Amino acid sequence: MSIRYDGKVAIVTGAGNGLGRSHAIELAKRGAKVVVNDLGGSVSGEGSNSDAALNVVAEIEALGGEAMAHPANVANFEQVQDMVQKTMDKWGRIDILVNNAGILRDKSFTKGSMEDFRLVLDVHLMGTVYCTKAVFDIMKEQGYGRIVVTTSSSGLYGNFGQSNYGAAKMGVIGLMNTLAQEGAKYNIRVNALAPTAGTRMTEGLIPEQAFALLTPETVTPAVLYLVSEDAPTRTILGAGAGSFAVAKIVESDGMWLPESEQTPEGIAAHWDAIANGGEKALQAGFEQTFKMVGKAAEGKGIKLEG
Secondary structure, eight states, X not given: OOOOOTTOEEEETTTTSHHHHHHHHXXXXXXXXXXXXXXXOOTTSOOOOSHHHHHHHHHHHHTXXXXXXXXXXXXXXXXXXXXXXXXXXXXXXXXXXXXXXXXXXXXXXXXXXXXXXXXXXXXXXXXXXXXXXXXXXXXXXXXXXXXXXXXXXXXXXXXXXXXXXXXXXXXXXXXXXXXXXHHXXXXXXXXXXXXXXXXXXXXXXXXXXXXXXXXXXXXXXXHHHHTSTTOOSSXXXXXXXXXXXXXXXXXXXXXXXXXXXXXXXXXXXXXXXXXXXOOBOOSSHHHHHHHHHHHHHHHHTOOXXX
């Protein structure tokens, strides 16, 4: 089975270089009309230049595809809305959104400024929110949409010197979890990519031999799958160097403590049973509530109705 995007329109943010460029070109090769969004700033988010986005558009057109460039700063909602409006004016629909744009302001938490922390959140988290907000109603009306947010192992697991980046990258997971539920009946599927790649953002941080293996092109197949018609939803797909894995947030089965042991000492005494065993990936927040209430009812001998 060949996965294609004929008749589909895709927006890829931060598509002037690296991962975004690779995503945009491969989507176009498979038939999508592509909006190449890039502010053209530095890795740290300074400056702007439209050359990178225009170069990617030229590459796509040289391959026989259709593309347009837009320099919206994803952290500016008005600019994002302009990008979406121009896309609708040109092609009349938006089927795919790949939230890829990002910057780095790495420093340990004590040394980093609150201004840098806010800027990283604005670009990664609010940029994802703004772009998604601008297309969500369009996708609802179409009865079709595929959205990818870009998370990171720095958010899922932590990484020294990246508290700002990690907080933003975990934030998009919370956004994904809820939007996947809200979009389900409209055939909108929302997933997360957790990439590891050799790009401007990781140059100098990864050994040269490993850097050579971690090409953006080895990550892009994960995006192509996550925005396909038969894509999953609410899935975190890790990708790098041609390897792929699914990350899951799981919760232990836990246990109910009688009133006399509902104390910090009681938790400490039963820690092994609380923390281990019966791990399960919950599908919605209310499942935790039902589980906790069910255990309490069982412990107290109460029969719940309904």
